Amino acid sequence: MSKIKTSFFCQNCGTSYAKWQGQCNACKEWNTIAEEIIQKEEKKSWNPTQTESKRTVKPLKIHEIDSTEEVRMDTRDGELNRVLGGGIVPGSLILLGGEPGIGKSTLLLQISLKLPYRTLYVSGEESQKQIKMRADRINPLSDNCYILTETKTQNIFKQIEAIEPEIVIIDSIQTLHTDYIESSPGSISQIRETTAELIKFAKETNIPVILIGHITKDGTIAGPKILEHMVDTVLQFEGDRNHIYRILRSLKNRFGSTAELGIYEMLGSGLREVSNPSEILISHKEEQLSGTAIASTLEGMRPLMIEIQALVSTAVYGTPQRSTTGYNAKRLNMILAVLEKRAGFRLGAKDVFLNVTGGISVDDPAIDLAVVAAILSSNEDIPVDKDFCFAGEVGLSGEIRPVNRVDQRIQEAEKLGFSAIFVSKYNKVSLKKTVIKVRLVSKIEDIVEELFG
Secondary structure, three states, X not given: OOOEEEEEEEOOOOXXXXXXXXXXXXXXXXXXXXXXXXXXXXXXXXXXXOOOOOOOOOOOOHHHOOOOOOOOEOOOOHHHHHHHOOOEOOOOEEEEEEOOOOOHHHHXXXXXXXXXXXXXXXXXXXXXXXXXXXXXXXXXXXXXXXXXXXXXXXXXXXXXHHXXXXXXXXXXXXXXXOOOOOOOOOOHHHHHHHHHHHXXXXXXXXXXXXXXXXXXXXXXEOOOOHHHHHOOEEEEEEEOOOOOXXXXXXXXXXXXXXXXXXXXXXXXXXXXXXXXXXXXXXXXXXXXXXXEEEEEEEEOOEEEEEXXXXXXXXXXXXXXXXXXXXXXXXXXXXXXXXXXXXXXXOOXXXXXXXXXXXXXXXXXXXXXXXXXXXXXXXXXXXXXXXOEEEEOEEOOOOEEEOOOOHHHHHHHHHHOOOOEEEEXXXXXXXXXXXXXXXXXXXXXXHHHHHHHO
């Protein structure tokens, strides 16, 4: 056996050092460097017992490479398929992160029970009986799902050879350990080594692997940053444990867009797909209230109607407050400056609070027009008609700028029963004979006149 060597790793970013020091030079965190024992030994991670040809990969001319698109594996979950870009790519490695208790294990167990493929669900955190109790609530009639409670990668690979699954799910990567690294599970070197073994397994066998990853108090996936670089797809499962809705986002995707969004509702029987998220993002009120406006936004290819709430009141403590939830605070300050300079509204001495309902964060500049309408509605204490919606970007000179894919936004607003949508005069609207009335505006003064006379 080779000589055992120790090294020091930052538990926050994964940087290695020859000796201990108080502060990490890379991430500037204090007291995060810990000693780990590394055993220098020939690695035999994924090495099936079957006769494996020692193939050598030869370089090919680019026109000789087969460019036919590989058939994706349908997960039987429309929201997950959308976020992944159409399904699971064979041989890919997917990392799912999220806060404790948000529903990561429930989501993947539910998918493994619905999959038409032979699936191996490996858990290092729960016993088989605990998983069976949850599975009975979700789908007790699955015949393709195998449950294994194991944390040692060598034993997991032995069971994979015996069962020959088509998909492998690991819950979670922080609980795994390998014999070839002598540090504790969850350490930087263990996470890096076990992930490397799983990547080698996935690429050689063309079997996709889905990993669950814990996150730190900062909201980033625990372990070295290289973990996110090694995998093909990084998904983030978000939501508030006090609310029933969960959002699935793609932070990295080598096989699809990172702008897609999936929405679920947490029920006693598992997670329900929300096919029409606009209905849950717009609150239902018996009477019209000032300070609310509906914006038409896009998340990837999916149009959403979201509610913008604003509260404008006189500053009590002298210095006015500017607070936002789900919207860029600097952009709010810019819009307030434009309203004061171009439209003559004196908002400099007033508190302004802005909220995007539903607990989602929106970066689409097309909601600027709805933000303006909500702020002016609260300031004048005049409600905006509940059948009006908005899609437009506000420029520094007070002009309403055009937004992309306006036809798709108009169609979504029409489908949900809105009577009018305000868009930029400079948008090229190609839709004909629409039931919804498309109102064209060119500057903020036009919005003030249309809404408040």
